[in-house]
Amino acid sequence: MYIPRIAKNNKPKLIIAAAMSAVLLSSSVIAADYPSRPVNMIIPYGPGGATDISARTISEPLSKEVGKPLVMVNKAGAGGAIGSVAVQNAKADGYTLLFARVGTHTVNPAMKATLPYKLEDFRFVGVYEINPVACAVKADSDINSMEDLVAQAKAKPGSVSYSSSGVGSLLHLAAAMVLKEFGLENPVKQATHIPMKGGGGAATAVLTGTATFLCSNSSSLASFVKNKQLKPLLVTTAEPVAGFDAPTSKDLGKPALEQLVGWTGIAGPDDLPDDIAASWGKWLATATSNKEFKEKMEARGSVIRLMSPEESKSFINAQYKQFKALVDELGMRVEG
Amino acid sequence: MTLLENLAAGFELVANFESVFALAGGVLIGVIAGAIPGLSATMAVALTLPFTFAMQPITGILLLLGVYKGGIFGGSIPAILIKTPGTPASSATILDGHPMVKNGQAGKALGMALWASCTADLISNLALILFAGWLAAFALKFGPPEFFTLILFSLTIIAGVSGDSLLKGIVSALFGLILATIGLDLVYGTNRFTLNDPNLMGGLNFIAVLIGLFAIPEILAMVWNPKSKEGETQNLGKEWVTFAEYKRCFKTIVRGSFIGVFLGSIPGIGAAPSAFLSYSEARRKSPNKENFGKGEIEGVAASESGNNGVAGATLIPLLALGIPGDVITAVIIGAFMVHNLQPGPMMFLNSPDIIYGLFMGLIISSVFLFLIGSVAIRAFSYVADIPRGILFPAVMVLCVYGCYAVNNNIFDVGVMFAMGWLGYVMLCKGIPAAPFLIAFILGPLLEDNFRQSMLMSGGSAEILVRGPITWFFWTLTIITIVAIIRSGMGKKKAEAVEHGNQE
Numbered sequence: 001m002y003i004p005r006i007a008k009n010n011k012p013k014l015i016i017a018a019a020m021s022a023v024l025l026s027s028s029v030i031a032a033d034y035p036s037r038p039v040n041m042i043i044p045y046g047p048g049g050a051t052d053i054s055a056r057t058i059s060e061p062l063s064k065e066v067g068k069p070l071v072m073v074n075k076a077g078a079g080g081a082i083g084s085v086a087v088q089n090a091k092a093d094g095y096t097l098l099f100a101r102v103g104t105h106t107v108n109p110a111m112k113a114t115l116p117y118k119l120e121d122f123r124f125v126g127v128y129e130i131n132p133v134a135c136a137v138k139a140d141s142d143i144n145s146m147e148d149l150v151a152q153a154k155a156k157p158g159s160v161s162y163s164s165s166g167v168g169s170l171l172h173l174a175a176a177m178v179l180k181e182f183g184l185e186n187p188v189k190q191a192t193h194i195p196m197k198g199g200g201g202a203a204t205a206v207l208t209g210t211a212t213f214l215c216s217n218s219s220s221l222a223s224f225v226k227n228k229q230l231k232p233l234l235v236t237t238a239e240p241v242a243g244f245d246a247p248t249s250k251d252l253g254k255p256a257l258e259q260l261v262g263w264t265g266i267a268g269p270d271d272l273p274d275d276i277a278a279s280w281g282k283w284l285a286t287a288t289s290n291k292e293f294k295e296k297m298e299a300r301g302s303v304i305r306l307m308s309p310e311e312s313k314s315f316i317n318a319q320y321k322q323f324k325a326l327v328d329e330l331g332m333r334v335e336g
Numbered sequence: 337m338t339l340l341e342n343l344a345a346g347f348e349l350v351a352n353f354e355s356v357f358a359l360a361g362g363v364l365i366g367v368i369a370g371a372i373p374g375l376s377a378t379m380a381v382a383l384t385l386p387f388t389f390a391m392q393p394i395t396g397i398l399l400l401l402g403v404y405k406g407g408i409f410g411g412s413i414p415a416i417l418i419k420t421p422g423t424p425a426s427s428a429t430i431l432d433g434h435p436m437v438k439n440g441q442a443g444k445a446l447g448m449a450l451w452a453s454c455t456a457d458l459i460s461n462l463a464l465i466l467f468a469g470w471l472a473a474f475a476l477k478f479g480p481p482e483f484f485t486l487i488l489f490s491l492t493i494i495a496g497v498s499g500d501s502l503l504k505g506i507v508s509a510l511f512g513l514i515l516a517t518i519g520l521d522l523v524y525g526t527n528r529f530t531l532n533d534p535n536l537m538g539g540l541n542f543i544a545v546l547i548g549l550f551a552i553p554e555i556l557a558m559v560w561n562p563k564s565k566e567g568e569t570q571n572l573g574k575e576w577v578t579f580a581e582y583k584r585c586f587k588t589i590v591r592g593s594f595i596g597v598f599l600g601s602i603p604g605i606g607a608a609p610s611a612f613l614s615y616s617e618a619r620r621k622s623p624n625k626e627n628f629g630k631g632e633i634e635g636v637a638a639s640e641s642g643n644n645g646v647a648g649a650t651l652i653p654l655l656a657l658g659i660p661g662d663v664i665t666a667v668i669i670g671a672f673m674v675h676n677l678q679p680g681p682m683m684f685l686n687s688p689d690i691i692y693g694l695f696m697g698l699i700i701s702s703v704f705l706f707l708i709g710s711v712a713i714r715a716f717s718y719v720a721d722i723p724r725g726i727l728f729p730a731v732m733v734l735c736v737y738g739c740y741a742v743n744n745n746i747f748d749v750g751v752m753f754a755m756g757w758l759g760y761v762m763l764c765k766g767i768p769a770a771p772f773l774i775a776f777i778l779g780p781l782l783e784d785n786f787r788q789s790m791l792m793s794g795g796s797a798e799i800l801v802r803g804p805i806t807w808f809f810w811t812l813t814i815i816t817i818v819a820i821i822r823s824g825m826g827k828k829k830a831e832a833v834e835h836g837n838q839e
Contacts, residue, residue: 046663047382053670056386073744077538078520082745085534114527116534158794167525194791195522197604197784200660204603207657210479210792223658223673227680296389300673334525 034276038069040096044083044104046076050217054129054264055099057297061290065283079168080104081116088117092269094276102170102262106316110323111168113335119320122267124312125280128288130303131262132237133174134244135215136230138206146233149213150182153190161192163202163211167334171202174215174260177326181254188330206230217262218244219301236260259322265312277309346692349394350700358395359697362402363704367712370410373420373547373738377407381667393675394690398697400668405647405701408607409453409709412640416445417719418731420551424542425607425643428615430550431497431770432628432635439631442720446713447577448633449640452589454706456641459593460600460648461698471601472656478602480788481799485809487782490609492816496616497770499629502824505771508762512775515540522784523791535747543742544751545776547735552756553763555728585637588618592638596645601652603661607643612774614642648698655679655691
């Protein structure tokens with residue numbers, strides 16, 4: 001009874017009201033109400049990997065700040081490319097975001113010519129964790145320092161090999177970069193790269209003697225070092241890493257290696273509005289100061305370092321440029 | 337500390353309400369998750385992980401191990417009942433499990449799967465407790481050349497699952513090998529047959545191929561010819577497995593368990609190849625050879641013991657070396673590290689109570705697997721009673737959902753349907769699907785390990801015969817191939833004689 005009468009008498013008014021609310025919804029209201037529904041967070045790697053665990057750990061304190069559930073979606077495959085493309089093509093409304101990682105956003109763009117996305121296609125709302133990189137050999141190896149390693153590579157070309165979690169992974173680039181820094185002119189020719197499937201496989205390859213050394217996230221090597229199965233040769237940070245009795249890049253006088261660190265951050269498509277990016281920057285700041293979160297992350301060997309959206313951008317761009325220059329110099333770019 | 341003291345300390349950790357509850361809960365979660373196609377054991381473990389952070393270390397780890405074991409067994413339930421494996425590990429169980437359902441023996445197949453799984457689980461756990469150190473040292477001798485020869489030998493399985501015609505089996509395997517090359521090249525990182533589509537860069541999703549190849553052709557066949565099976569009555573399968581049958585299959589189960597233990601202790605192989613290898617060995621040795629693939633209970637016993645034998649053994653490299661053998665154990669390592677425990681040789685010295693507590697918990701988990709599994713298979717076996725008109729559309733929905741859920745990618749659903757049509761054509765032409773699957777799993781492993789070996793040696797083939805392990809597998813491969821050729825020639829001769837007699 002009630003509804004038909006209104007509809008009959010006030011039809012024009014209703015239409016205007018509806019149109020006005022539509023206009024409102026489509027523009028300014030979004031920012032004020034954001035987020036009004038759950039946010040899809042894409043993890044470009046499979047369940048159980050380092051990125052997945054890191055993402056799920058931060059999602060707990062973060063969803064409290066955001067105020068809406070964060071839906072964690074694993075879209076794995078092609079070294080993180082499939083998940084990254086999904087966010088690159090998503091609407092920039094802040095409801096689809098990506099857990100970006102050193103592999104997907106600096107190493108891959110620097111190395112792969114046919115990658116279906118570029119670093120510029122993304123806008124970072126923050127980086128929240130840093131993973132120092134460490135290089136190590138098997139514990140019973142007679143190589144005791146980077147100098148020993150490079151000397152052997154020079155003396156017997158082809159006798160030194162390094163394992164990685166695949167072509168275009170951080171591990172691949174890191175080993176080449178470290179060898180180059182320590183004076184091996186052409187690491188691609190003078191040392192052999194043996195790609196394995198996944199980071200666990202890369203560490204195993206050094207343990208079984210398949211490869212001479214590897215450079216990987218310190219967190220993934222920590223237990224091998226503690227159990228005296230691997231011997232660390234260096235860590236790339238300026239500060240020492242707990243549990244690693246090895247010289248830092250500062251001790252060795254190689255400041256260029258400080259750029260060689262892993263990281264995890266959150267990014268959206270490149271046209272993500274400023275206010276949404278700013279809100280996430282704020283939420284990340286509160287979430288990363290959560291004590292429980294810090295404890296869990298540090299137990300796994302990562303370093304919590306929060307960067308604002310602007311800081312993240314300049315940090316990532318600098319790393320990308322350095323990697324790109326190295327890749328071009330060594331001819332490591334993967335075409336086709 | 338002596339062994340007895342260690343055991344006592346471990347017992348103290350496990351003998352409390354929380355630990356026992358965590359184990360039982362874990363197995364229950366695992367069985368249910370494993371039974372849902374698309375929700376693999378890996379995913380179930382990864383989703384349970386965050387809940388363990390707040391628990392005592394031993395309780396949390398036992399919960400995860402419970403989920404793992406339950407998940408591997410749970411996957412066999414849909415594999416048997418609706419020809420859709422819940423986890424890749426149970427794909428070999430389809431071969432004889434589903435024909436048994438068609439023969440009205442659903443209960444028997446599920447029962448044997450459970451008994452074989454629990455027996456293998458127990459053997460695997462005992463192997464972990466007694467031989468961890470020795471097996472870990474063995475696993476460290478496995479480099480790419482050893483892997484290459486092992487996988488080369490495993491490829492001879494194809495002859496065992498080809499059915500009547502070896503030629504058709506090889507055709508099927510070649511299809512699998514070709515499709516497995518799609519994706520990024522391991523050594524150069526270049527695109528292979530990806531048509532510049534990022535969705536193809538990761539290769540074809542394994543679950544999508546698996547479901548497409550086995551479940552969809554059945555549905556298509558039903559749609560094509562809906563009346564053909566109308567008169568057929570569905571059997572509840574009230575027949576349960578008997579002790580006599582268990583006794584008959586016991587040798588097969590023990591063999592499968594040991595295959596599982598060996599392959600499980602070597603990082604990077606996984607449960608699916610182990611199940612196939614156990615299946616093909618059982619077929620080779622069985623007096624009922626002809627019945628394999630047509631609903632032979634020994635086939636179910638072989639594949640289920642093969643995949644559950646892996647579960648305890650993957651903890652060998654994890655605990656003794658700190659190496660995760662597969663994705664699931666990589667998640668479990670995360671749980672150790674959150675509690676500041678570093679798996680590896682030092683852990684046996686630093687926290688023996690945890691290690692022995694885990695061992696005790698594992699033994700108890702086999703018992704829980706048996707109890708919870710018994711309830712689960714009774715509940716699920718009624719699926720065999722559902723009329724086809726309702727069951728098949730429901731299976732279809734499950735397949736689509738399961739396939740999408742793996743990676744949240746609609747492209748995978750397309751892959752599933754494309755494989756479904758390929759599978760249907762193969763079904764019509766009498767080409768078996770199992771060789772396709774084996775080639776699809778093992779082909780990339782064979783290629784990667786061959787190329788890694790070549791990188792190690794700088795291109796010299798000598799590395800492929802570098803040690804006793806490689807010689808052993810080369811010998812096995814040659815013996816098997818000779819046996820296949822001889823039996824093939826024998827068959828031909830027998831046919832020729834028969835042919836001659838008829839004339």
